[in-house]
Amino acid sequence: MVDTPAGPVPRARVTIGARDVLGRWSMRWGMGRNRYRVAPGLYAVGDPDQLSGILVTANYKMTFDALRRELTGLNVWILVLDTRGVNVWCAAGKGTFGTEEVVRRVKAAMLEEVVSHRRLILPQLGGPGVSAHQVTKGCGFQVVYGPVHARDIKAFLAAGMRATPRMRQVLFPLRERLALAPVELVGLFKPAGWLSLVLFLLAGIGPGFFSIGAAWHRGLAAAEVLAGGILGGAVLTPVLLPWLPGRAFSAKGALAGGILAVCSAALYRDALGAFHALALLLALPVISSFVAMNFTGATPFTSPSGVEKEMRQALPVQAALTALAGIFWVGGAFLR
């Protein structure tokens, strides 16, 4: 605890322990994301005083960890907003990392008594939710937008709170695209499970009305196509994003899925009839295309206007091709 004119303030450590690393991995795999929070309010880093800077952040623990680990050797305050355990950018989009919450927390922490200056450093990506001039109106504190990434904070502070253009730009490198793959896959697991069940039931339909053997055999093949499509849309497309031609995610996904489909068709060419081969070559790219389209929500550069336009064009095509693939697949059972 650190004593301040406004009472004792807990001290946050700048070291990351094994439990924090384990927690981050759990989050990356989508486990317990709704409960990974820190208590909102004021924290001290090092030995801050009246002149020390105030860094504002969200109460998602992964966010809080990403910030505090970059603060070794600094004496600063951290003001944690209650964003209901959501990261800065997403919370700003929803307004929970917002003007009102900043004003409320500044008052609740009695910052006017803790520091002598009147300045808050906000992460740049808090901008969609926070109106800097309204915060000043609401609590008298001026908002300075810091860099996008916590890793640039030291350089930002050292330069007299100036961010270089590079610190202000959001990129989407391979490392970030890959980090999203596990949680995308986990999120798709449940709907894919239900869809597989339907596929197994459909797979049994054939000349002999319904065959358990066919349901198992053909159902498994269909589930594999589904898994291949998900792999294409949720892993291959994000990884190959800059190199897949076109702008629309549905097109990029279809291409990634197309590559997988051609490879599988070649691999199983002896086992597949013409109809089944056609079904595979249609279904896998379509699934990949749909899954890739849903990846737009995880990227930092797609606009809602653009996604809506893309979906209005892609969804009818995806639906038609799915129906066609279904006809070939079910038809293939009768024409062997």
Added chain:
Amino acid sequence: MEGFRYLDGVASLRFSEAACTGCGMCEQVCPHRVFAVARGKARILDKDLCMECGSCATNCPAGAISVRPGVGCATAIMKGWLSGSEEKT
């Protein structure tokens, strides 16, 4: 890898040069370098890079910028269609 671009000609971003005071907030908050300020006025450098996050409009004290903000997420838009609302999560 730099320079991702999404669809052209769709962004709802509008900017009024007359209202602009050249304070530079838009240039600071934009994550995609859409704005640049020179000689007391902001200017849109590349509108097609806009992802409609709304940060510039929210932080423009002169009210010179408007954008229909939201999250570019297919899942959210589909949920919106299904629930019949314009609300984007």
